Amino acid sequence: MSKTVPVTLNVNGVEHHLEVEPRLLLVHALRDNLGLTGTHVGCDTSNCGACTIHMDGRAVKSCTVLAVQADGVALTTIEGLASENELHPLQEAFWNDHGLQCGYCTPGMIMAAAGLLAENPNPTEDEVRHGLEGNLCRCTGYHNIVKAVLDAAKAKGAAVGAPASGQPGVTA
Amino acid sequence: MRPFRFERATDAQQAVALLGDAPDARYLGGGTNLVDLMRLGVETPGTLIDVTRLVGYDRIDEGDDGGLRIGAAVRNSDLAADPRVRERYPVLAEAVLHGASGQLRNLATVGGNLLQRTRCAYFTDVTKPCNKRALGTGCPAREGRHHNHAIFGHSEHCVATHPSDMAVALAALGATVHALGPAGARTIPIPGFYRLPEDAPHRDTLLEPGELITAVELGPPPGRQTRQRYRKVRERRSFAFALASVAAVLDLESSGTVSDVRIALGGVAHMPWRATRAEVALRGAPVTPERATEAAQAELEYAQPLRDNSYKVELAHNLIAATLMELAA
Ligand SMILES: Cc1cc2nc3c(=O)[nH]c(=O)nc-3n(C[C@H](O)[C@H](O)[C@H](O)COP(=O)(O)OP(=O)(O)OC[C@H]3O[C@@H](n4cnc5c(N)ncnc54)[C@H](O)[C@@H]3O)c2cc1C
Ligand code: SF4
Ligand code: FES
Numbered sequence: 001m002s003k004t005v006p007v008t009l010n011v012n013g014v015e016h017h018l019e020v021e022p023r024l025l026l027v028h029a030l031r032d033n034l035g036l037t038g039t040h041v042g043c044d045t046s047n048c049g050a051c052t053i054h055m056d057g058r059a060v061k062s063c064t065v066l067a068v069q070a071d072g073v074a075l076t077t078i079e080g081l082a083s084e085n086e087l088h089p090l091q092e093a094f095w096n097d098h099g100l101q102c103g104y105c106t107p108g109m110i111m112a113a114a115g116l117l118a119e120n121p122n123p124t125e126d127e128v129r130h131g132l133e134g135n136l137c138r139c140t141g142y143h144n145i146v147k148a149v150l151d152a153a154k155a156k157g158a159a160v161g162a163p164a165s166g167q168p169g170v171t172a
Numbered sequence: 173m174r175p176f177r178f179e180r181a182t183d184a185q186q187a188v189a190l191l192g193d194a195p196d197a198r199y200l201g202g203g204t205n206l207v208d209l210m211r212l213g214v215e216t217p218g219t220l221i222d223v224t225r226l227v228g229y230d231r232i233d234e235g236d237d238g239g240l241r242i243g244a245a246v247r248n249s250d251l252a253a254d255p256r257v258r259e260r261y262p263v264l265a266e267a268v269l270h271g272a273s274g275q276l277r278n279l280a281t282v283g284g285n286l287l288q289r290t291r292c293a294y295f296t297d298v299t300k301p302c303n304k305r306a307l308g309t310g311c312p313a314r315e316g317r318h319h320n321h322a323i324f325g326h327s328e329h330c331v332a333t334h335p336s337d338m339a340v341a342l343a344a345l346g347a348t349v350h351a352l353g354p355a356g357a358r359t360i361p362i363p364g365f366y367r368l369p370e371d372a373p374h375r376d377t378l379l380e381p382g383e384l385i386t387a388v389e390l391g392p393p394p395g396r397q398t399r400q401r402y403r404k405v406r407e408r409r410s411f412a413f414a415l416a417s418v419a420a421v422l423d424l425e426s427s428g429t430v431s432d433v434r435i436a437l438g439g440v441a442h443m444p445w446r447a448t449r450a451e452v453a454l455r456g457a458p459v460t461p462e463r464a465t466e467a468a469q470a471e472l473e474y475a476q477p478l479r480d481n482s483y484k485v486e487l488a489h490n491l492i493a494a495t496l497m498e499l500a501a
């Protein structure tokens with residue numbers, strides 16, 4: 001057995017002090033140690049994106065990150081996205097646009113989309129498709145997911161009065 | 173995953189010293205490749221030394237000549253988004269954005285990207301022999317599945333390719349790797365940083381055990397007349413490794429004559445492959461469709477495809493010719 005080490009996981013604004021084995025993956029720390037089961041595991045090989053969360057505001061796949069790598073870093077999971085009584089615009093849009101069927105990919109999809117919109121608040125359809133390339137969905141054929149992200153961008157833009165033309169996308 | 177010890181270094185000297193004390197230790201960047209390989213049992217380090225928080229190594233600094241020194245812990249996303257990189261070395265930003273997905277680029281570091289291991293399916297399957305994973309056990313890919321393997325520079329011991337898109341652009345730009353080891357600091361130019369498999373495929377690069385990559389340096393930016401482009405062909409439109417790719421940097425005189433050109437190919441060899449024969453064929457006259465084709469031919473003539481990957485010869489040929497024509501247009 002290897003020794004455990006202390007880590008501080010700062011998840012959705014709450015600090016958790018844990019003793020973990022270095023080999024514990026962040027996704028398991030979130031799900032098993034902290035009971036935050038909204039983050040899913042779909043593939044375990046960094047392919048499907050179901051485990052997407054934010055580290056320091058940026059989308060990452062938590063199935064290939066060790067919990068110790070996240071020590072002291074601000075983490076956001078799907079549970080931390082909505083404010084008190086209100087769904088996040090992306091959650092609202094996925095609901096309205098039928099952006100999900102079985103829902104397995106949805107938390108990761110929404111977290112990846114939130115990361116995308118943070119960088120590029122007014123993406124084109126192509127930029128959304130490219131930006132979500134790391135997330136797989138077996139059910140929807142992606143059409144409604146892309147629509148939901150575009151609608152959420154519009155809703156967000158209206159809410160915060162963002163300019164109609166966003167920054168140029170960083171897709172290549 | 174096998175248990176291991178975890179250390180975090182805050183300066184480079186300390187990281188090197190920590191590794192010196194534990195020979196079965198590995199440096200840990202974003203972990204997007206290493207943690208995966210540990211889960212598969214391909215890598216079984218006794219200690220991981222996290223080098224993503226080395227103070228000062230997550231910065232891109234500008235030299236007096238306009239060149240850039242990119243710290244090894246800079247994340248791939250930050251590299252691709254840096255305005256200086258996008259303006260002066262667009263081929264590098266393009267190459268990085270053609271690799272992996274946003275979530276992976278947000279974690280992956282420059283040092284880790286350079287040292288990512290091959291995607292050969294035998295290498296990642298510990299139930300199979302593989303010289304790169306266990307020297308002396310053989311290379312099943314030579315006669316087995318090698319659809320996506322090398323057409324240049326392979327040996328009877330290994331036919332794998334290097335998977336990095338970023339490294340291909342760095343090879344075309346003539347970047348230099350800075351390393352720090354127990355014996356001190358040194359610099360190694362890319363692509364010479366990488367090696368051909370020969371009879372030692374377990375070594376991907378010239379780095380000695382324990383050496384830490386500290387930075388990648390880009391020389392003064394190419395002049396205004398320089399045109400740059402990265403193109404990648406994969407089995408689907410996004411989120412896949414290259415079957416073949418090309419990074420090209422073309423300097424034209426006002427008359428259209430090629431004063432200098434650098435071309436590197438990805439997905440075709442154990443290292444980013446500088447197409448020096450094509451470069452020689454292009455210098456000194458304008459790019460025409462005929463000359464672009466001849467240049468591609470001059471390089472691909474020397475390809476040694478395996479049983480099932482001769483499609484890459486034509487693919488690389490067309491990639492070179494099409495990219496040159498696009499740049500010269
Ligand atoms: C699903 C998937 C798809 C991908 N697609 C692509 C693609 O299309 N194109 C592409 O180019 N890449 C692709 N990648 C690979 C990705 O780019 C690499 O995993 C990533 O760049 C590695 O960086 P890292 O910092 O996470 O490295 P790590 O995993 O942390 O480390 C990789 C290696 O580098 C060593 N290392 C790390 N930092 C240093 C240092 N400073 N000095 C010395 N040694 C060091 C480690 O010991 C390890 O051996 C893909 C990966 C995945 C999982
Ligand atoms: S090609 Fe190289 S990595 Fe693949 S099985 Fe052969 S020795 Fe191993
Ligand atoms: S579970 Fe992490 S990418 Fe599939």
Ligand code: FES
Binds near residue numbers: 101137139
């Ligand atoms: S809704 Fe079922 S996997 Fe996406």
